[in-house]
Amino acid sequence: xxxxxxxxxxxxxxxxxxxxxxxxxxxxxxxxxxxxxxxxxxxxxxxxxxxxxxxxxxxxxxxxxxxxxxxxx
Numbered sequence: 001x002x003x004x005x006x007x008x009x010x011x012x013x014x015x016x017x018x019x020x021x022x023x024x025x026x027x028x029x030x031x032x033x034x035x036x037x038x039x040x041x042x043x044x045x046x047x048x049x050x051x052x053x054x055x056x057x058x059x060x061x062x063x064x065x066x067x068x069x070x071x072x073x
Contacts (some may be wrong), residue, residue: 018044027051 024037
């Protein structure tokens, strides 16, 4: 519900999760400023999906990603 003094037009800022530096692609998360480098934006997108499915998903279930079978530090 809008207040009487609220403006009806607002500007919202959304940063791009993917960025490139020196022809190398990275993705950003809330926790870090960049993961990478990757050769293409598609590769960065794929790796973000892996990150979200493992790192975040396992933490939500109380499991550290390194506790998964086949992974070692």
